[in-house]
Amino acid sequence: MSGTNVYAGVSDRMETAMSLPPAAFRDKAVFEAETDRIFRRQWMPVARVEQLAEAGDFLTLDLAGVPLILSRDEEGVFHAxxxxxxxxxxxxxxxxxxxxxxxxxxxxxxxxxDGRLLSAPAMERSEAFDQGKCGLPSFAVDVWQGWIFVNLDEGAAPLAAALEGLTPLVAEDGLADMRIxxxxxxxxxxxxxxxxxxxxxxxxxxxxxxxxxxxxxPAFGTYVPELPEGTNFTALENPPVEGADPFSVYVGFPAFLLVVLRGETTSAVWYRLDIRDEASFDLTINILMKEPEASDAELVAGTAEVLRHIHIEDIAVCDGVQAGLSSPVAAAGPLSHLERGLWHFHRYLKRVTGNG
Ligand code: FES
Ligand SMILES: [Fe+2]
Structure with missing residues (x-):
């Protein structure tokens, strides 16, 4: 199996849904097709606005193999x-x-x-040199709730359309007022x-x-709320036992991974993925809070410790799954009703790779 036809078998019904075939995780050809059809065509979250607070602030990143600068100009406009x-x-x-x-x-x-070429030494004798045509290529940038998204596709639909269904679910949470x-x-x-x-x-x-x-x-109390058909995201509610806090998980496809914790105050966690190749990425777990909690060093350190501990628990199973997927006898297995979000994800993959 090669390319994105690994998604062709994704079920139209939750009741018959299976995990993806192992080739979807391990084949270079699948990753190359995903790079071409997903990472270079969809809106990807790359930073928060507070990371580029001042005119002249910039950061660099590689998105789907494209080395980028994300900058903020004198007018406050972001450029990729x-x-x-x-x-x-x-x-x-x-x-x-x-x-x-x-x-x-x-x-x-x-x-x-903004990428315009301002000057170039000793180019005046070149007849091939046209200063106006030698700017750095730029890509679409948009902001949602304080997140800066980039889309490498010139013809991309607006970000708001991509996140349409997700926006009302977090409307009351003040995510735009938070900072990392x-x-x-x-x-x-x-x-x-x-x-x-x-x-x-x-x-x-x-x-x-x-x-x-x-x-x-507890696991068995978690559920996926009613979502519109064919959404580009999924959601998962995690009701608490008495005395604990509820949290909601949102994943804007392909890889906007967000947790909203709604206790006495609301905070959020953003898993940012810098995807490298079919078998690696760099993960940054970002904790977001509003004032006054954001200035409470003890609270911030305690929250970071809890999240580190939970992620270390997840590392053990992700390591295990990655190793298991390379077995020649590994195969797709049936999904529980508690894994409805995976089915949403798989249907999205099938749709955007042209298999659905
Ligand atoms: S100025 Fe020569 S490579 Fe940039
Ligand atoms: Fe986990």
Whole structure:
């Protein structure tokens, strides 16, 4: 099996839904097709607005193999720019920081925060040089609830349309007023879908989280709320036992992984995936809070510790699944009704890869 026909067998009915065939996780050809049809065509969350608070702030990232700069110009407008110099392809920026312009370290061509070429030394004798045509290519950027999304596809539909169904579900949570208060990073040697699938079901609270989440939000009480047909996201409610807090899990497909914790105050957790190849990504677990909780160092440190502990429990099963998928006799297995979100995910994959 190669390419995206691994999704052709996704069931139209939850009652007959199966996990994906192992090839969907391990084949390079599947990942290349996903890069082409998903990561380079869909809205991908890359940062929060508070990470680029001032004019001139920038950060760099690689999205679906495209080296990018995310910048904020003097008017407060965000830009997603190719990071590759238009002269001879040197990256014009690394890391993050605050600048007035991007100067390529090789021959000092200078680009504005919006990607326009501002100057290029000793190019006046070149008849091939047209300053107006040598800007850094730029891509679509949009903001939702404080998240900056990028879409590499010129013809992409607006972000609001992609997140239409999700917006009302978090309308009261004040996500736009939150800021990242702590971040945990984990190199993750798994196919990206291993984590997405782990994230959207709480069936596994009875396994790796038996002593943690199963005690506060038991697996069998979790459920997927009624969602419109053919959505680009899924949701999972996690009702608490008495004295604990409820939380909701949202996954905007393909990989916007969000938890909203609604206790006395509301906070959120954003799992940001930097997807590298079919068997690895870098994970950053970001904790988001509003004031005054955001300034409570003890609360922030305690929350980070809980999340680290829970993720370490998840690492054990994600490591196990990734290894198990490479067995020659590994095969798709039937899904529980508690894994409805996986079925939503699989149907999305089938649809956007042209198999549905
Ligand atoms: S490669 Fe950037 S100025 Fe030459
Ligand atoms: Fe988990």
């Amino acid at each position: 720019l190719s990071r590759v110099c238009r002269h001879r392809s040197m990256p014009v920026a690394e890391g993050e920081g605050n600048v007035k312009a991007f100067t390529c370290p090789y021959h000092l061509w200078r680009y504005g925060l 208060v702590s971040s945990l990073t984990f190199p993750s040697p798994w196919n990206w879908k291993v984590l997405v699938e782990n994230f959207i079901e709480s069936y596994h609270h009875i396994g790796p989280h038996a002593e943690s989440l199963q005690q506060s939000n």
